[in-house]
Amino acid sequence: MGLGYTFSNGWSGMKRNGFSLIELIIVISILGILSLLTIPRYSQIQIKAKEVSLKSLMYSLQTAIETYHLSNGQYPEGSSVTALELVDVLADSGEWNQVPQNPFTGTVYVLENASGKILYSQKGDQYTLQGYGYQNKEIIIELESI
Numbered sequence: 001m002g003l004g005y006t007f008s009n010g011w012s013g014m015k016r017n018g019f020s021l022i023e024l025i026i027v028i029s030i031l032g033i034l035s036l037l038t039i040p041r042y043s044q045i046q047i048k049a050k051e052v053s054l055k056s057l058m059y060s061l062q063t064a065i066e067t068y069h070l071s072n073g074q075y076p077e078g079s080s081v082t083a084l085e086l087v088d089v090l091a092d093s094g095e096w097n098q099v100p101q102n103p104f105t106g107t108v109y110v111l112e113n114a115s116g117k118i119l120y121s122q123k124g125d126q127y128t129l130q131g132y133g134y135q136n137k138e139i140i141i142e143l144e145s146i
Contacts, residue, residue: 047134053103054116055141058131061086061118062143064095065127071095075127075145076120083109083118104134 019027061083068090069075076089083100087109090096099108104115117132126145133140 050103050116051133051140054118054131054133057100057103058118058129058141058143061090061096061100061120062129062146064090065120065129066146068093068095069145075122075125077122079121079123081120081122082111083113083120084111086118086120 065075065086071093076086078085078089081089083102087096087099101107102109102113102116105113109118113136115132115134115136117136119130119132121128121130128145129143130139131141131143132138
């Protein structure tokens with residue numbers, strides 16, 4: 001009496017208690033292909049989320065700049081002022097109370113940012129606030145005085 005079963009071609013096999021190596025290789029290959037297809041999309045979604053966070057920060061800065069204008073009768077002076085320098089001016093006047101966090105780096109803004117750079121320029125009674133995206137390749141938002 002055997003422990004297994006017999007096929008019609010006469011081959012006698014053992015009782016199966018798991019998956020064969022071929023089945024495991026096929027399943028792992030399919031999972032690998034699916035992950036290769038989804039990882040780039042996930043990265044794009046992360047970048048878009050960071051851009052939205054940067055836009056939100058810039059609208060908050062715009063509100064603080066406008067409040068500064070109402071309090072002082074003029075906009076903060078400067079040309080190509082970084083986010084860190086702008087926040088210092090706004091903090092000194094009481095319009096801002098924290099150093100903003102760069103959504104691309106996850107740290108507070110520094111003078112040179114590899115991504116998510118914010119530049120402020122003022123000329124007369126007008127200003128421009130520019131926000132750059134991933135790796136500072138392009139301006140993703142530009143705000144002007146209200």
